[in-house]
Amino acid sequence: MNFKNTFIFILTIGLLLVAGCGNEQTTPDSENAIEIKVVNNSEEIIVSFALFYGPDLDEWGEDLLNEEIIGPGDNFVFMMPPGSYDLFLLTYENYVIDIIRDIDGNHTIEIGEEGKLPILFTNSTDVEVGRLFISPSESDSWGSDWLGQEVIPPGVSRFFFIEPGIYDILAQDLSEETLINVFDMTIESEAHLIIE
Structure with a gap:
């Protein structure tokens, strides 16, 4: 268990995001774009930041939600150019909601579940x-x-x-x-x- 991935750099990114340093959402230029769908099944949690790491993105990732949020019961679809991506979902307070690594095809991420x-x-x-x-x-x-x-x-x-x-x-x-x-x-x- 001593070779685990760490995400301490989230804190740095969080400070930048709260300060207003957003990024424009990546627009795929290929019909082979990857569809990444985030479904918020929780009753209270709000997704404020979606940090992507992958090809053609900043070293520290980009918040592709920009000024949007994914509230309880909502969903959001990201269309990404072909490649392999890591995705960190955070609240406004920079609490980590989920970490999904090595997304290289169409993928649905569900936050929470009825009754949980x-x-x-x-x-x-x-x-x-x-x-x-x-x-x-x-x-x-x-x-x-x-x-x-x-x-x-x-x-x-x-x-x-x-x-x-x-x-x-x-x-x-x-x-x-x-x-x-x-x-x-x-x-x-x-x-x-x-x-x-």
Whole structure:
């Protein structure tokens, strides 16, 4: 777990975006354009920034939403030239909603799901969160690492969506040292957990 991708540069981009440094949306010049559709199924989360990384884009990515937003129940389609893209979806506060990597064909991204609740994790430590487990309390195992190949850098917040219930939560750094371990946490509405 020591070769995970990091996205600390999101913070830098976020500051630029809030300061008003938007970019014009890329216009494909080929009939082979890639259609990337973002569907917001959440009840409260608003997508304010869609940062793309790929061919012919700035080194640090471009916000192709410009002044648009993707509100609850809305969807937005990006038409991109052929290539492989990474996409970071952020709220206005620069909270990470989702990270999708290596998009190289038509793709639909769904945020949230009917009946699922957003839980926001904020990393208030000085190390990267490298592993995150969210497991029903009645389960005998922690299950899969919800971060996959990503991390949550210091000072960064990220959303995940889960069904209402009672959960055990374990966060570890890249050395698998425990940062937080919570048992029997009841999730009945949107929640915010600070890792410190």
